[in-house]
Amino acid sequence: MTTDTTAYDLFIDGEFVASDEDERIDVEYPYDGTTWATVPSGTTADVDRAVDAARRAFADETWAELLPSERAAVLEDVADAIDEHADELAELETRQNGKLIREMSSQMGGLGEWFRYYAGQCRTLEGRTIPAESKDGQLFTHVKKEPYGVVGAVTPWNSPLLLTVFKLAPALAAGCTFVHKPSSYTPVSALRFAEILHEEGGLPAGVYNVVTGAGSVVGDALVNHDDIDKVAFTGSTEVGRRISADAGESLIPASLELGGKSPNIIFPSADLDNATNGVIKGIFAATGQTCLAGSRVFVHEEIADEFVDRFVERATDIDLGDPMDPETEMGPVAFRDQWETDVSYIETGVEEGATLEFGGDQPDDLPGECFLQPTILTDVENDMTVAQEEIFGPVASVLTFSDEAEVLELANDSQFGLAAGIWTEEMRQAHRVADALEAGTIWVNEYRTLSFNAPFGGYKDSGLGRENGLEGLEAYLQEKTVWFDLSGTVDDPFKLG
Numbered sequence: 001m002t003t004d005t006t007a008y009d010l011f012i013d014g015e016f017v018a019s020d021e022d023e024r025i026d027v028e029y030p031y032d033g034t035t036w037a038t039v040p041s042g043t044t045a046d047v048d049r050a051v052d053a054a055r056r057a058f059a060d061e062t063w064a065e066l067l068p069s070e071r072a073a074v075l076e077d078v079a080d081a082i083d084e085h086a087d088e089l090a091e092l093e094t095r096q097n098g099k100l101i102r103e104m105s106s107q108m109g110g111l112g113e114w115f116r117y118y119a120g121q122c123r124t125l126e127g128r129t130i131p132a133e134s135k136d137g138q139l140f141t142h143v144k145k146e147p148y149g150v151v152g153a154v155t156p157w158n159s160p161l162l163l164t165v166f167k168l169a170p171a172l173a174a175g176c177t178f179v180h181k182p183s184s185y186t187p188v189s190a191l192r193f194a195e196i197l198h199e200e201g202g203l204p205a206g207v208y209n210v211v212t213g214a215g216s217v218v219g220d221a222l223v224n225h226d227d228i229d230k231v232a233f234t235g236s237t238e239v240g241r242r243i244s245a246d247a248g249e250s251l252i253p254a255s256l257e258l259g260g261k262s263p264n265i266i267f268p269s270a271d272l273d274n275a276t277n278g279v280i281k282g283i284f285a286a287t288g289q290t291c292l293a294g295s296r297v298f299v300h301e302e303i304a305d306e307f308v309d310r311f312v313e314r315a316t317d318i319d320l321g322d323p324m325d326p327e328t329e330m331g332p333v334a335f336r337d338q339w340e341t342d343v344s345y346i347e348t349g350v351e352e353g354a355t356l357e358f359g360g361d362q363p364d365d366l367p368g369e370c371f372l373q374p375t376i377l378t379d380v381e382n383d384m385t386v387a388q389e390e391i392f393g394p395v396a397s398v399l400t401f402s403d404e405a406e407v408l409e410l411a412n413d414s415q416f417g418l419a420a421g422i423w424t425e426e427m428r429q430a431h432r433v434a435d436a437l438e439a440g441t442i443w444v445n446e447y448r449t450l451s452f453n454a455p456f457g458g459y460k461d462s463g464l465g466r467e468n469g470l471e472g473l474e475a476y477l478q479e480k481t482v483w484f485d486l487s488g489t490v491d492d493p494f495k496l497g
């Protein structure tokens with residue numbers, strides 16, 4: 001279905017510019033399948049132009065060379081501009097991927113805080129001095145931090161701006177400049193975001209550039225470009241592995257935020273009301289389309305029947321509908337291919353022996369072709385496909401366990417290690433289990449909370465490096481060690497020291 005569409009251009013060097021080819025990508029509202037925008041299907045020549053603009057901006061004295069307090073002041077203006085446009089950005093996000101306006105409004109309302117936090121880090125960024133160990137202490141050695149340079153960033157469709165800002169805010173605070181390839185499902189918000197950041201936030205031209213287009217063309221050209229200095233990627237483990245190899249070939253660092261299959265573990269002492277809400281939050285919020293989805297629900301066998309009854313009852317009550325309606329609790333899957341992937345995983349689960357406890361169908365009272373009921377599979381074993389592979393949809397696999405040792409072994413028996421939830425009222429157990437789980441983020445009696453100041457990233461195949469917090473800034477800085485000789489003599493030229 002097609003209605004009036006808005007045609008966007010690429011954003012390069014501080015302005016909208018046409019691609020050098022005419023081919024375009026349609027952007028659909030997954031609720032009803034209407035096409036509401038188009039963006040250029042960019043080319044390698046477009047990537048060259050964007051990297052060139054970012055390189056000039058990096059070399060120019062308008063960004064990397066600013067005093068930290070001056071750069072911080074721009075980032076604070078950027079934060080104010082984002083606040084000003086939070087409602088508009090939330091609507092763009094929802095129109096692209098069907099995520100709830102109630103979630104996108106709060107996400108966009110909080111986005112400016114990333115820039116304020118990293119403005120603070122920018123103001124306080126310091127190097128250090130190293131005590132001299134040779135030349136009788138007559139050396140003055142200091143370490144300073146410098147930005148890598150031009151960052152090539154590639155992002156997915158599920159939280160388009162939030163995941164961009166995890167990279168953009170610290171990269172800009174460090175003094176880097178940025179070329180961004182958003183997902184082809186969600187390219188519009190990044191283009192408008194770049195416009196707002198430059199026109200109202202005061203970013204100098206060339207600091208943040210957006211090239212839309214296919215991953216295999218624009219993404220590939222960007223991560224393999226010989227004039228970028230660092231890659232930042234969020235997306236699937238499969239693509240991340242390839243991008244990491246490309247970056248390795250170019251000998252540049254790559255931060256990778258990848259997939260997950262996170263365990264959400266309920267012990268007998270848990271407050272079951274909270275745990276049930278936490279499990280719903282983990283797997284049905286955002287229609288299950290989050291990297292940190294609690295898609296493997298481990299419940300102790302003593303409370304399994306009671307928990308499953310409550311879980312099914314809560315799932316039955318979830319309001320599916322128009323994501324633009326603030327009352328809606330679950331929107332559509334973001335696009336039809338993902339819907340088909342979800343349904344085929346459900347079928348595989350049943351074929352391998354799982355019981356379809358609830359869901360699995362497209363509700364017949366909703367438009368479009370992307371709605372899927374919240375789905376609960378029980379009798380799941382940890383070696384089944386639905387317990388090992390990331391589905392990225394509203395599909396919970398419920399497994400049972402008999403003791404702590406068993407659940408730790410099962411929970412860690414996964415290629416992924418992004419996040420985990422623990423539900424228990426026993427403090428010592430919570431600490432023991434948190435220590436033993438192989439995951440970058442652990443929640444105790446909560447699930448799916450994040451903040452600009454807390455590092456986030458994966459163990460094992462869930463990624464490399466951390467975003468947010470101090471670690472998020474370090475990822476865009478490299479150290480330079482400067483040695484000053486204070487002795488005034490260079491003695492033995494044939495020995496180190």
Ligand code: NAD
Nearest residue numbers: 155156157182183215219220235236239257258259260291
């Ligand atoms: P994807 O890997 O298919 O695509 C991610 C991005 O990579 C897109 O912009 C895509 O166009 C681009 N791309 C594809 N092939 C490329 C190539 N050869 N070279 C360069 N770029 C290429 O992922 P997706 O379907 O957009 O997103 C869902 C995945 O992202 C899930 O696996 C999810 O777990 C993961 N994710 C991880 C996090 C995290 O923080 N760990 C957050 C959100 C999503």
